[in-house]
Amino acid sequence: MNDSELVRILSSIVLxxxxxxxxxxxxxxxxxxxxxxxxxxxxxLLSAMVGFVAxxxxxxxxxxxxxxxxxxxLFAFIIAFGSIRLRKDQFAVGFVLTLLGDELSAFLGQNYTxxxxxxxxxxxxxxxxxIPILGPMxxxxxxxxxxxxxxxxxxxxxMFRTQHGLxxxxxxxxxxxxxxxxxxxxxxxxxxTLVGGSLVGIAGAAYSLDIKxxxxxxxxxxxxxxxxxxxxxxxxxPIRGAFGALLFGASKALAAALQRxxxxxxxxxFNATPWVLMIAVLLLVGSDATDRLIALVPRRFxxxxxxLLRVRxxxxxxxxxxxxxxxxx
Amino acid sequence: xxxxxIARYLWPAVPVLIALVITGLLLVxxxxxxxxxxxxxxxGAFGDQSRVxxxxxxxxxxxxxxxxLVVSFTAGLWxxxxxxxxxxxxxxxxxxxxxxxxxxxxxxxxxLLAAMIAGAIWAGVTAFLKTxxxxxxxxGGLALNNLAIIFTNYLISGPWQPPEGGTFRGTVPFxxxxxxxxxxxxxxxxxxxxxxxAAVVIVFLLxxxxxxxxxxxxxxxxxxxxxxxxxxxxxxxxxALMFCGALAGLGGAVRVTxxxxxxxxxxxxxxxxxxxxxxxxxxxxxxLIPFIAYFxxxxxxxxxxxxxxxxxxxxLGGILTGVLVLMVLLFGELxxxxxxxxxxxxxxxxx
Numbered sequence: 001m002n003d004s005e006l007v008r009i010l011s012s013i014v015l016x017x018x019x020x021x022x023x024x025x026x027x028x029x030x031x032x033x034x035x036x037x038x039x040x041x042x043x044x045l046l047s048a049m050v051g052f053v054a055x056x057x058x059x060x061x062x063x064x065x066x067x068x069x070x071x072x073x074l075f076a077f078i079i080a081f082g083s084i085r086l087r088k089d090q091f092a093v094g095f096v097l098t099l100l101g102d103e104l105s106a107f108l109g110q111n112y113t114x115x116x117x118x119x120x121x122x123x124x125x126x127x128x129x130x131i132p133i134l135g136p137m138x139x140x141x142x143x144x145x146x147x148x149x150x151x152x153x154x155x156x157x158x159m160f161r162t163q164h165g166l167x168x169x170x171x172x173x174x175x176x177x178x179x180x181x182x183x184x185x186x187x188x189x190x191x192x193t194l195v196g197g198s199l200v201g202i203a204g205a206a207y208s209l210d211i212k213x214x215x216x217x218x219x220x221x222x223x224x225x226x227x228x229x230x231x232x233x234x235x236x237x238p239i240r241g242a243f244g245a246l247l248f249g250a251s252k253a254l255a256a257a258l259q260r261x262x263x264x265x266x267x268x269x270f271n272a273t274p275w276v277l278m279i280a281v282l283l284l285v286g287s288d289a290t291d292r293l294i295a296l297v298p299r300r301f302x303x304x305x306x307x308l309l310r311v312r313x314x315x316x317x318x319x320x321x322x323x324x325x326x327x328x329x
Numbered sequence: 330x331x332x333x334x335i336a337r338y339l340w341p342a343v344p345v346l347i348a349l350v351i352t353g354l355l356l357v358x359x360x361x362x363x364x365x366x367x368x369x370x371x372x373g374a375f376g377d378q379s380r381v382x383x384x385x386x387x388x389x390x391x392x393x394x395x396x397x398l399v400v401s402f403t404a405g406l407w408x409x410x411x412x413x414x415x416x417x418x419x420x421x422x423x424x425x426x427x428x429x430x431x432x433x434x435x436x437x438x439x440x441l442l443a444a445m446i447a448g449a450i451w452a453g454v455t456a457f458l459k460t461x462x463x464x465x466x467x468x469g470g471l472a473l474n475n476l477a478i479i480f481t482n483y484l485i486s487g488p489w490q491p492p493e494g495g496t497f498r499g500t501v502p503f504x505x506x507x508x509x510x511x512x513x514x515x516x517x518x519x520x521x522x523x524x525x526x527a528a529v530v531i532v533f534l535l536x537x538x539x540x541x542x543x544x545x546x547x548x549x550x551x552x553x554x555x556x557x558x559x560x561x562x563x564x565x566x567x568x569a570l571m572f573c574g575a576l577a578g579l580g581g582a583v584r585v586t587x588x589x590x591x592x593x594x595x596x597x598x599x600x601x602x603x604x605x606x607x608x609x610x611x612x613x614x615x616x617l618i619p620f621i622a623y624f625x626x627x628x629x630x631x632x633x634x635x636x637x638x639x640x641x642x643x644x645l646g647g648i649l650t651g652v653l654v655l656m657v658l659l660f661g662e663l664x665x666x667x668x669x670x671x672x673x674x675x676x677x678x679x680x
Contacts, residue, residue, distance in 0.1 A: 225471050
């Protein structure tokens with residue numbers, strides 16, 4: 001393997017990871033506000049299908065992305081409305097939407113499978129793309145990839161460096177404290193659930209219009225669940241989440257390379273990789289065994305290592321906030 | 330009769346109507362008249378005796394898995410891994426059917442037992458990941474579902490591949506004595522219906538009258554106070570999931586020994602996920618499970634006939650059940666809806 005081949009692989013890992021990074025970013029926003037949108041797998045399937053068909057019919061990828069974002073926002077609205085307004089179990093509603101999105105995508109998209117459609121066009125950034133190694137890796141792609149870079153950065157900045165972000169995090173961390181300071185917690189939860197859901201929709205269309213072109217039944221099946229796990233692995237931070245998506249893309253590329261090398265034996269390994277990885281990383285960030293391992297390293301590295309490996313969910317994640325009852329008055 | 334009372338009696342019909350209207354609209358959009366579409370579905374489910382038997386045969390594993398899920402849901406656990414527990418049960422039963430030879434009825438009895446043990450162990454892994462590894466059972470279960478399916482495909486295309494080779498569809502058919510005795514030339518085994526009835530009765534009594542049932546309820550309602558009462562959340566979590574896994578595994582065995590006669594690629598094909606919907610619709614009342622599961626089985630079998638007749642994708646049945654469950658989840662229980670509209674006043678203290 002020579003240098004240019006390695007660069008080509010790295011570049012494709014960055015490209016392949018972008019839709020997942022968008023979905024992780026969206027769900028991170030939603031969960032930071034305290035709502036769990038469990039429907040990611042179904043949302044992505046349906047939005048990938050709708051995005052592809054809308055793009056095909058309008059001959060514009062942007063209409064496709066817009067339609068997909070609408071699908072994502074609609075599913076997110078059902079979850080927000082169900083949990084905030086109707087006070088129903090958001091996990092149950094999210095799970096039903098997962099299956100419903102899958103079935104709807106199979107039914108509505110049945111006449112559009114395996115046909116050519118629109119594709120986001122390639123757009124290298126002049127000058128930047130000529131930087132050795134980093135250029136082809138990050139700046140010789142298309143607008144979806146650059147959008148992802150900006151999205152991750154802006155989300156991080158919004159979340160951790162602005163007043164709005166402070167309010168967003170208070171809604172998910174300690175809603176009663178935010179409420180006392182005059183924040184309309186449930187309105188914020190509506191807004192951020194819708195924003196997060198739209199991004200998940202865009203991620204679905206990023207597959208069908210760019211990274212994994214076209215539509216077929218079950219086109220992105222499984223990836224929504226992967227994204228949900230990466231949100232946890234990413235410690236509910238958009239940058240760490242994007243890093244997790246990259247890591248996932250890299251391990252998949254590695255498994256694919258292995259499969260080319262040993263085609264007979266390794267198809268099992270290739271297919272099993274994402275799911276073994278899912279369990280492994282969740283064990284790493286969650287289990288007590290990690291704490292015991294950290295205790296073995298020299299003391300001065302311990303706190304940094306703990307910060308690196310351990311995560312803590314937002315305090316009020318997945319719970320209802322009813323102002324009158326939650327110490328608001 | 331007051332308007333409220335009428336509304337209360339008619340209320341359960343509303344989600345069904347909404348689901349029918351939405352699927353009817355989809356039929357119209359795709360150029361099939363609703364009468365023809367729903368007619369094909371109805372005939373596909375109940376048109377003649379063989380279809381009724383087919384619906385019943387499909388119903389058995391669905392009902393078994395759903396009954397098991399009532400136990401794990403009672404303990405407050407989201408056993409999404411039920412799909413994989415069905416698959417692993419099917420694999421275990423197939424293993425005995427293909428590789429062992431016991432005399433007479435022992436063969437099938439051991440197959441069923443092996444399937445239950447395998448399902449329980451597979452669920453136990455999810456439980457252990459949760460209690461010891463802090464991996465939420467949704468993620469642990471989901472990963473194990475996919476691993477079970479990948480394992481099936483590996484077995485079919487590798488070690489258990491039929492000697493004539495490469496169809497990748499399934500193993501060789503099991504010998505007759507390794508299969509459940511079937512009714513006529515249907516795919517239904519009367520014994521498997523007895524299993525469902527037994528499972529319903531056992532779980533009903535367990536949750537209604539046993540100390541263990543009480544502990545599970547305590548755990549499901551409020552884990553921290555259950556802990557104070559001396560309920561070991563770890564033990565009860567593991568046992569509840571393993572109980573569900575055993576019933577799901579039994580369902581998997583029924584799939585390979587009566588619905589099919591061999592281990593196939595999509596041996597469960599989503600029965601576990603369907604079972605989760607059944608249980609949500611039942612609001613965890615085990616006596617309702619057989620009826621709801623039967624309705625689901627009829628819709629699914631009907632939508633396969635719909636696909637044969639009209640070329641429309643059979644996912645329409647899944648859309649019908651999905652919309653139905655969504656509507657019941659969101660707007661079900663009139664009383665709760667009412668309490669909410671009273672609560673709305675106090676939820677805006679700033680106005």
